Amino acid sequence: MTRPPTAAQQRVIEAADAVTGRLRGTEAQLAALVKRGLAFRHPRPPHDHFLTPAGHRIREAAPDPVPEAPREQGPPTGVFAARVGGEEDAPPSGPARRREVHGAWQGLLELRRMTHPDGATDRPCGWERAHLVRAAALALEAAGHRPAGGDTDGYRVRATPQPEAVAVYAPDAETLAACAATLEGAGWQTGEYTEPRSRARYLLASPRRV
Template structure:
């Protein structure tokens, strides 16, 4: 069983930025948190340290010990999963908002590191290989509500077309807002109507140029 953080390490966790998860501490403290999987060292200068989703959860649990722990917003494997709509446990909350923010910032950094000239205006290779997750992350990071227990919202699904996902939302205005968000995030979008049901939906593909 993993040992709990020391008192000094706990103070570093508690002092982390509540939104970005940025950490301040000695090199020894930060290295120990990285080893425990509670923090990571940014690959680009100045190589700051930030909380991982596990670190955010531990910090959140420590700050509200009298409340039941919130359902983790990551899969059991520890890998962040954007909400594509239809999840039974898709309840919003501050912990989830921080994880989404960190994941989106990490994706932008991946674009910067792999894109020509450090550009962040077009999807990267990871996004092209994970279309549904990438589109859903862009929507969730922009504040669009996914379809779930909290109410109706967007759903992102794969399509038979290569490099294209379908985005649906029963509300026409929300659907148009989703399309605008994806377009601003570097996706090509087009509006369509189901022939039989006349339901509106959007097709989105990562822009290449």
């Protein structure tokens, strides 16, 4: 039976980047995680360390930390999360948010490159298949689509009972078609459907495998 990581190793795992799994720690801590199969060292410079699927599972299983009280100056910081649409506490839009989203998307492309056997970046990776709503939302937000929020119309990404599929809603047919084009360009396959009761049109999107 594999021993659980030490408290110090657990902190390093929990502090990993939420999207790419990139790690920060001492050489000894990182080497220990590699030895236990929870991390790997990238072969290309700068030879950063990243979580393996086993390391990601440990990170996902960790309890949510108790949030700290907001500081007197500046907003509290937190883990990046793509906007799925309809959040009550959505981060403000603007240049800073666009930079953050762009960085997260580039990190996700790098994760695709590292985890696909052929280094492909044109189809979703394992992390995206395990976080369907967040992955689809990141693709949409990174492409410049506007999420719904408050009095603002925009896309909404929601989970569905179907395996490996999310539903994407939009305020009009043109926006829905644009969202479909973005997701297909990001390696998803989409189909347009109508809800039986509300007659609302929506996309059913799932990660493409090949």
